[in-house]
Amino acid sequence: MKPRMLLAGLCGALASGALIAAEPQLTVAWRDKPPYHYLDNGVPTGFLLTRARAIFDSAGLNARFVSEPQKRIWANFKHGATNYCSISWYRLPEREAVAQFSQPFHEDLPHTILIAPRAAARVKAHTSLNSLLADPALTLGVVEGVSYGPVLDAKIKTSSNTVMSRTVETTQMMRMLTVGRASYIFVDREDWEYFQQKEKPGQSILHYDMPDMPPGLKRHIVCSRDVPQATMNKLNQAIAATGGIFNPGHSQPAK
Incomplete structure (x- = not known):
């Protein structure tokens, strides 16, 4: 090989390596939601956090995982955060307006209902969601800033229940x-x-x-609009390579 051609090849290889090395680190936010992702004695854990880490590792992406409140996460997307992703979210139109979604990597079971004992008889007197949500004598507790899926969200919005909305985690x-x-x-x-x-x-x-009760919804990784399509493709390929979409109705992941 001629010296000039060799030099050109070396320069091209060095430039390519520099581009790879300069690829920005992604901040990957997760919210407190045990057992999906949470702190256990100060140590981040949870079956979907473990799965998400495996996906980013398999994709070969430089990612820094951080814990943030759910409302802050979506405020960051709305306000133009860059090189920013978050895990384990339902795909909804208002979210698609501010972020891009990966392929799904988890599918929930249908929601269930928990009742305070003093309200048990009145709640169990209802045999349908429409009837339950039309009862003005009942108080429905709702975690502010999260979605229960488009069907339940719409029913809650028009409910005759007293809706007690609080900015707390589900456990609280x-x-x-x-x-x-x-x-x-x-x-x-x-x-x-x-x-x-x-x-x-x-x-x-x-x-x-x-x-x-509506069927369970799929959960996705979401990223800010500036994240390249090539990066989203890597995430989608890694989701497929690490097992595709997990459905808890078929098997149970390690927790």
Whole structure:
């Protein structure tokens, strides 16, 4: 090879390496939602946090995982955060307006209902969601800033219940139910199972399933608009390579 051609090849290789090295680090935010992602004695853990780390590692992406409140995460997207991603979110039109979504990597089971004992008879008298949400004597506890899925969100918005909306995590909302602050709440089944194991509420909360509860929704990784399509492609390929979409109705991941 001629010296000039060799030099050109070396320069091209060095330039390519510099571009790879200069690829910006991604900040990947997760919210407190045990057992999906949470702190256990100060150590980040949770079955979806573990899965998300594996996806970013498999994609070969430089990622820094941080814990942030859910409202701050979406405020960051709305206000133009750069090189920013977050994990484990439902795909909704208002979110697609400010962020881009990966392929799904988890599918929830349908929500379930938890009831304060004093309201058990009145809640269980209803055999449909429409009937339940039309009862003005009931108080529904709602975690502000999260989505229960488009079907439940729409029903809650037009509900005749008294809606008690609080900026708390789901675990705290369940604690509020144990002391009768609300008549009932909607929760993910994994949240309820974890709460039972950790806090052993006994008869201070009752569990109830509605036959017309909407199907569980899929969860995605979301990233800010400036994240290149090539990076989103890497994430999608890594999701497929690490097992695709997980459905808890078929098998149970390690927690």
